[in-house]
Amino acid sequence: MRPIWDSLIRVGALSLAFLETVAVPLAISLVVIVLVYAIVYAGSAKRSKRYRPGRPFTFAPVWFLAAPDKQFPEHKELIAVAGAAEVTHGQTGGASDRW
Amino acid sequence: MTAGELSTVPGGPATTWHPEVLDGPLTTRQLLRVDEALRLADRSTGLTFSVYIGELAEPVRGDAERLHGELADPDNSVLVAISPNQRLLEIVTGDRVRRRLPDRDCKLAALSMAAAFGGGDLAGGIVSGLAQLADHAGRA
Numbered sequence: 001m002r003p004i005w006d007s008l009i010r011v012g013a014l015s016l017a018f019l020e021t022v023a024v025p026l027a028i029s030l031v032v033i034v035l036v037y038a039i040v041y042a043g044s045a046k047r048s049k050r051y052r053p054g055r056p057f058t059f060a061p062v063w064f065l066a067a068p069d070k071q072f073p074e075h076k077e078l079i080a081v082a083g084a085a086e087v088t089h090g091q092t093g094g095a096s097d098r099w
Numbered sequence: 100m101t102a103g104e105l106s107t108v109p110g111g112p113a114t115t116w117h118p119e120v121l122d123g124p125l126t127t128r129q130l131l132r133v134d135e136a137l138r139l140a141d142r143s144t145g146l147t148f149s150v151y152i153g154e155l156a157e158p159v160r161g162d163a164e165r166l167h168g169e170l171a172d173p174d175n176s177v178l179v180a181i182s183p184n185q186r187l188l189e190i191v192t193g194d195r196v197r198r199r200l201p202d203r204d205c206k207l208a209a210l211s212m213a214a215a216f217g218g219g220d221l222a223g224g225i226v227s228g229l230a231q232l233a234d235h236a237g238r239a
Binding site for chain 2: 050051052053054056057059060061062063064065066067090091092093094095096097098099
């Protein structure tokens, strides 16, 4: 028992104030908790920027195509510049809906 | 990534492509799902499917048809135009597409999409709508 007591005195363990022995582990725990909260909050904040129908749509219009380079040819511009009549195509069909 | 973003405004020519699609309304995972749905629909039907998300000018149907007309081959194309702020969607089919994809089938897909949008699921509605349209159009 004696050697253990000596070694505790040597490393200064017995000279620590009660506040120090409590505050250090408490501070470490708090830092870990805050870190976890920050990571979780940052993740949800990032997700909330993504659009869900019903919220105001503030993004620039987007147009998706499987092969944009083939399906949006540049000759459209040339036709417009040349002042040609609108590209003729037949009647359109489809449907409309609201939500 | 093959699904591109065309930054444009209704009424203006659409010519410039930006990689800013990642700042758009869809997450990267949702973009990949939409991309996959578009490629599958195109490949299985031989038609051109496209999805527009943004404001539509009045008259809405006319504006959607104008956008549809900007595609390379409108007669063989299908445009799904979604206006979240106006809470409406338009499906425009070309002249030749109409024979394979009657308006009734488009209405069914539109109903399904509107239900998903009403539930707050933009990407899910687009993906299921495209799948339904491609399914009804049949194989090329």
